[in-house]
Amino acid sequence: MSQQPPDAEGVPTAVFHMPVDPHVHLRPDNDPKDHRFEAVVPVVASYCQIAGAMFNFENPPASQARRARYCIDAQELAAQAGYPDFRVFGVPLLNDNYRRDDIARLADEGVKSVKLMICGTTTGSSHGVSDLRTLKQRGVFREASKHGMIVQVHCEEPGAHPLEAEYEAWNKWLKQLIIGNPDLTAIVEHVSDHRTMEGIEEIGRNNVFASITYHHLVLTYSMIYNADSEVIDPNSITKPIAKSSESQGYLIHTILTNPQVIVVSDFAPHKIEDKQCVNPASGCANFPAGPLLLANLLASYDAINYGGKNLFNELTSRRAATIFGNKPEDRYRLEYRPGQTLIPETASSGTTVVPLWLGKQTIPNRLVRVPYDPKRHEPV
Numbered sequence: 001m002s003q004q005p006p007d008a009e010g011v012p013t014a015v016f017h018m019p020v021d022p023h024v025h026l027r028p029d030n031d032p033k034d035h036r037f038e039a040v041v042p043v044v045a046s047y048c049q050i051a052g053a054m055f056n057f058e059n060p061p062a063s064q065a066r067r068a069r070y071c072i073d074a075q076e077l078a079a080q081a082g083y084p085d086f087r088v089f090g091v092p093l094l095n096d097n098y099r100r101d102d103i104a105r106l107a108d109e110g111v112k113s114v115k116l117m118i119c120g121t122t123t124g125s126s127h128g129v130s131d132l133r134t135l136k137q138r139g140v141f142r143e144a145s146k147h148g149m150i151v152q153v154h155c156e157e158p159g160a161h162p163l164e165a166e167y168e169a170w171n172k173w174l175k176q177l178i179i180g181n182p183d184l185t186a187i188v189e190h191v192s193d194h195r196t197m198e199g200i201e202e203i204g205r206n207n208v209f210a211s212i213t214y215h216h217l218v219l220t221y222s223m224i225y226n227a228d229s230e231v232i233d234p235n236s237i238t239k240p241i242a243k244s245s246e247s248q249g250y251l252i253h254t255i256l257t258n259p260q261v262i263v264v265s266d267f268a269p270h271k272i273e274d275k276q277c278v279n280p281a282s283g284c285a286n287f288p289a290g291p292l293l294l295a296n297l298l299a300s301y302d303a304i305n306y307g308g309k310n311l312f313n314e315l316t317s318r319r320a321a322t323i324f325g326n327k328p329e330d331r332y333r334l335e336y337r338p339g340q341t342l343i344p345e346t347a348s349s350g351t352t353v354v355p356l357w358l359g360k361q362t363i364p365n366r367l368v369r370v371p372y373d374p375k376r377h378e379p380v
């Protein structure tokens with residue numbers, strides 16, 4: 001009997017840590033009309049070890065006890081689905097009621113970061129901040145600086161043209177906020193415009209970071225809308241929207257060269273009916289596509305190992321773990337293997353509520369979550 005050839009698909013070409021992703025949307029956990037939480041938590045858990053959950057939805061959990069419950073619910077759900085190591089931390093959304101004392105209290109309660117989003121920017125942002133000046137006058141950002149609390153900023157100007165909204169917000173208020181608070185640790189979230197990135201790099205502060213999403217690295221505006229402004233791909237509509245190929249090229253350059261940058265998912269699933277309609281909802285569900293597309297992108301630049309470091313790990317786990325002071329449990333690895341990945345039409349079997357970005361397309365190579373094996377894998 002002839003021997004079977006070795007399984008070429010079983011041999012990883014690279015091995016990665018499970019991502020630490022400080023920007024995901026797991027959706028409401030207690031809305032009887034909305035079953036996205038149950039559908040998406042296992043999907044996120046299969047591509048993240050630690051996730052920061054955003055609370056920009058109706059009736060966000062207002063107390064720390066309630067936010068903690070939300071995180072435990074997500075972890076229990078993940079454990080039932082076979083992801084016992086999945087950990088979630090909550091990111092409270094700042095609003096007009098916040099005072100210095102609230103920040104001090106959150107810091108006492110162990111909250112590591114808060115989200116700053118101006119009302120009217122995107123989904124659920126009506127619970128955000130309408131008057132940034134008042135928050136500044138009350139010393140909210142000075143207090144956050146004092147406690148080393150990170151401010152994760154959605155940088156878009158409400159009502160502006162989608163292609164200009166980010167840069168307008170950067171110029172109008174975010175640049176000043178950052179310059180005026182030199183001790184504030186800030187992450188400018190999901191940077192999509194090369195002008196914003198250049199502005200962040202010009203300030204060049206080691207406590208100011210930029211996050212870039214998986215989808216902004218591979219999308220441009222012309223892949224989502226045609227020349228008549230008709231939607232070609234509703235699943236890829238996000239806020240901020242993907243920009244020009246010039247911006248996309250600059251974001252790729254940035255992940256290769258700038259150590260102040262992390263890659264996040266901004267995983268934001270919607271129901272099929274909210275995407276396949278006249279005004280599709282903003283947000284894309286970029287697992288399982290995102291991390292694989294990043295690995296393929298880095299591989300295409302021969303940059304998975306760059307400057308003596310595993311750049312995929314730097315971008316998706318190591319830097320975020322350092323910024324947020326997280327210690328990943330490191331019980332699993334993502335093996336990058338040859339083969340093909342078929343992106344499914346829905347997030348998990350038995351549900352039709354969550355279309356995944358790039359539904360039904362095939363992407364080269366695979367990322368396979370496997371238990372950490374000291375014989376096969378490098379230690380942390």
Ligand SMILES: [Zn+2]
Pocket residue numbers: 023025054266268
């Ligand atoms: Zn988001």
